[in-house]
């Protein structure tokens with residue numbers, strides 16, 4: 323089933339031009355793997371990129387550039403790392419996410435685990451969050467923006483339901499307490515500009531353990 | 535399939551055929567032709583994005599080396615040669631800037647290139663490239679400016695808006711108009 327909630331077109335164009343930061347690129351890339359419609363939009367924008375590149379005046383290359391290239395293609399290609407597949411019931415994710423899920427997950431509270439994927443000096447971070455069926459994350463808001471993609475299961479935020487492949491952006495205008503619904507756990511891939519801002523004592527208690 | 539010696543022009547169809555010939559029989563003549571056409575343009579593209587000439591040339595070399603190694607993954611019914619090579623150059627540029635930023639190798643998240651084909655696999659044929667080029671030439675100036683900045687300035691919408699001194703909504707709507715016009719050009723041939 324195709325996702326119901328999509329990144330807006332400007333994010334898809336930013337993906338095609340290469341302007342997104344690594345975390346946003348990862349989250350939107352995972353959505354594209356699950357969404358033929360958005361993949362088509364990105365492919366169209368990439369075709370524009372290719373056509374634009376073709377219109378550029380040719381830069382001058384070094385005199386031996388072609389000879390060098392012809393020599394390079396004779397060298398054996400280094401073995402490409404084998405991509406790791408994630409769990410069969412998840413939306414497909416890149417190897418670094420699978421690796422984080424297997425090596426870095428830690429239980430943060432009963433039913434909740436977090437697996438950091440990357441953290442940057444400015445505070446930007448990406449991580450996986452797993453919440454057991456029927457459980458909520460503590461009430462919180464955001465400093466800066468957060469992109470979230472469901473890899474497995476479902477959650478409700480207010481009265482909007484998000485299932486596998488669904489994409490959402492949250493910022494400091496939201497104050498929410500998403501809740502996993504359905505029969506199975508909910509696993510999400512998240513990229514955020516900075517840490518969550520807890521809005522209640524449960525959250526303040528919870529946050530130091532998980533660092534999200 | 536015609537032998538590579540018959541491929542003489544630099545039109546989109548013959549460039550696509552070069553990649554197919556590389557995949558099918560390691561055609562070095564086809565590679566040389568592709569290199570001569572695309573490497574200088576990839577270098578131009580990277581210099582537009584701020585790379586110094588030496589770094590741009592090295593990345594152009596890597597781009598064409600990747601074309602050689604991954605030629606079998608190219609599907610001429612899904613993408614024009616220019617589109618495919620653009621995405622390779624873009625991904626290498628992103629990988630390089632990530633490695634420079636954090637000093638460790640990174641996985642490429644943009645695996646959708648090899649993912650399931652979009653339902654409309656006729657999207658990016660060679661005629662589409664010509665249609666896009668013609669449509670680009672007819673864009674109103676303010677739309678063309680935003681498109682060029684988006685692709686050649688490595689900037690998300692928000693920064694383009696700041697640079698132009700325009701509201702974000704204006705930049706978004708100009709880009710949206712431009713993209714829908716370009717998409718309209720692609721749709722022309724569809725019944």
Ligand SMILES: [Zn+2]
Pocket residue numbers: 325327328329353357359360361
């Ligand atoms: Zn989508």
